[in-house]
Amino acid sequence: MKLSLKNSSYMDANFYNFINEDVLPLAGVSRADFWRELEVLVDRFSPENQQLLFQRDALQAQIDEWHKSHQGELFDAALYTAFLTEIGYLEPEADDFQVTTENVDAEIAQLAGPQLVVPLKNARFALNAANARWGSLYDALYGTDVIPYDAGLKPGKRYNPARGQQVIQSGRDFLDEIFPLETGSHHNVSSYVVYYQHLLAFFADGSETGLQDPGQFVALNGHKENPESILLKNNGLHVELVFDRHGEVGKNDLANLQDIQIEAALTTIMDCEDSVAAVDAEDKLEVYRNWLGLVRGDLTAVFDKGGVAHTRRMNCDRVYTAGDGEEYRLPGRSLMLVRNVGLAMNCDIMQTSQGEFVPEGIIDAVVTGLIGAIDIRDSARKKRNSRTGSVYIVKPKLHGSREVAFTCALFSAVEELVGLTPNTLKIGIMDEERRTTLNLKACIREARERVVFINTGFLDRTGDEIHTSMHAGAFMPKAWLKEQPWITAYENNNVDVGLACGLPGHGQIGKGMWPMPDEMEKMMASKIAHPRAGANTAWVPSPTAAVLHALHYHRVDVGEVQDGLRERAPAARAEIMQIPLLSAEDTLSSADIERELENNIQGILGYVVRWVELGIGCSKVPDINDIGLMEDRATLRISSQHIANWLLHGLCSLDQLDTLLLRMAAVVDAQNAATDGYQPMATDPATNLALQAARDLIVLGAEQPNGYTEHLLQKYRLQQKQRA
């Protein structure tokens, strides 16, 4: 049902009622003022949004033409740079400046730790994420391959005591490494007590010791002689030793240690974007309702797990007693940011006075900002999000500084609309499009009063790398792309520019997602590279990954690393611009090509079928080696652009593609056979919408704006919803 407003514009009636009844009264904004001023806002920003998209297309068309006209020639970097400068793709170097963002919570401005991302449409997951500020180290070790699944050590359905012992040993190793004792080892401690303001550890022979750094003990719960828990702190992050002499684990433990609780996801991004399938007003309302529930702190999710009914709510803060007897209070929930959609998306919520649908990103800014204002207005609430009065909005897929300036102007207008002080709405800039990477300093400059992060979204960035140079030649296989100079230079550039612009103390320098949710041993080995590279946060796909990745920030003092990096030579623009194409010396056999195609197609189909048929925007999809990969729209962008590029340059044919689509559809059908409501693709390929969507994403990939997947996904999902 549509509701007619003045000036012949349209509004979805459910959206209108939701804002009027559920949001405006809490935000303290008058209805009449809101709707009147909203019309002015959308009429002001919608045309510019459109112009910015036209500019993207115009630049891309010129780049395509340039590559076509230089085909077969030796690549001339100087000529290419001059061309990109002339068309305005490369912006003039911005003058030096320092960011001045104020009122930023410590989790973003000062601390270093994991950043969890979660699809906001899924209330059960979103609540889990909000509560992932704290997690059990024992559970994370027991349930993942960090403790190898060797014979005798497999987790199994029943508790495996041998595996449990390994977990306890690893936990003690961690304590010895991060909170060493003056003498001896945590392995041999039989009890912990607090004596005056000091932690004492007793051994079985009655001898005692303290922490090498006594300042690491900060608080406790229970009696000093027999604590229920002990709170330790290192690099600004807390670790809680939980004792329970009757607990399943504690009763058999020398010191009755039941668990080691880790302060894990300092921040969480509630995602409206690439991990979400929201194609119309109905879907968007689900997303907005969840954001409202999270900000109010009263969201609940009721679900069945293993035959047991659960109700999930947001956790309360944690209260301890400091050594000096004062209350010691810690946040019980992750600090929430919300990721809006980018400039290119549209949905049917409302129209401008010109009869055009209002770009979805504008509606997201208004609604998430308006709901965020509730957090600021009612600062006495127990479960408030920001303690410094900020609303954190992550803006994805921005191309260059004009788009950043546009977004900041939009945020200013939203602040005025909802009555917030200027610069209350903070911006997290995703550095995930080539035009933003190459002009990062100018981008940050536009947002210098409200920027709270720059984050290397290397997945979208890889998709944009391929699309931007689609006509330059055939790209290397996907796995090789990660090893090339462009990506190292891009990652380093982000850190270098962030440091030069004075981000530490005001915001985060962030790194990308760990995309293999079940491969935690590999994550532990490789993701320590993120804090070592000077990033004070990096993305993780699950609460368990957050617990484990938090250990890295105990091992690395990011502030120290950043201090050491300030003097290095900044990453070279020329290196960032090296296009990772196959060279004449790179030989790929037809079997290599087929395997690459099969792998990509399996991932595309496995993701798209759940998106189109079930409305699930983020899935764990097995690759050709049966490793579950996190797939979202950004990984789909890479895979579809990659095959589109190989089609364009003759590494494969349309016939081969169609054969492989059918072959891999059968594989994906078999993988999903047990999924409720799943329609096999291979049974009736001619009418299967998911299969058609996957084919279009590849065959029409070269002409999709910036290689984005959202328009085709949305088209087919809407058709599927109509069929249903």
Ligand SMILES: CC(=O)SCCNC(=O)CCNC(=O)[C@H](O)C(C)(C)COP(=O)(O)OP(=O)(O)OC[C@H]1O[C@@H](n2cnc3c(N)ncnc32)[C@H](O)[C@@H]1OP(=O)(O)O
């Ligand atoms: C390029 C980019 O933009 S990256 C950012 C977008 N990507 C993301 O946000 C990834 C978020 N992660 C996810 O959506 C999921 O972890 C997936 C889809 C990758 C895997 O999901 P599943 O296959 O259901 O995971 P699995 O079965 O291993 O675990 C499910 C459990 O973990 C929890 N869980 C998994 N991921 C998350 C998460 N991100 N936040 C909170 N809880 C989570 C679930 O709540 C569930 O626990 P419950 O039963 O107690 O509710």
Ligand SMILES: O=CC(=O)O
């Ligand atoms: O948004 C993250 C990315 O890698 O893309």
Ligand SMILES: [Mg+2]
């Ligand atoms: Mg992205």
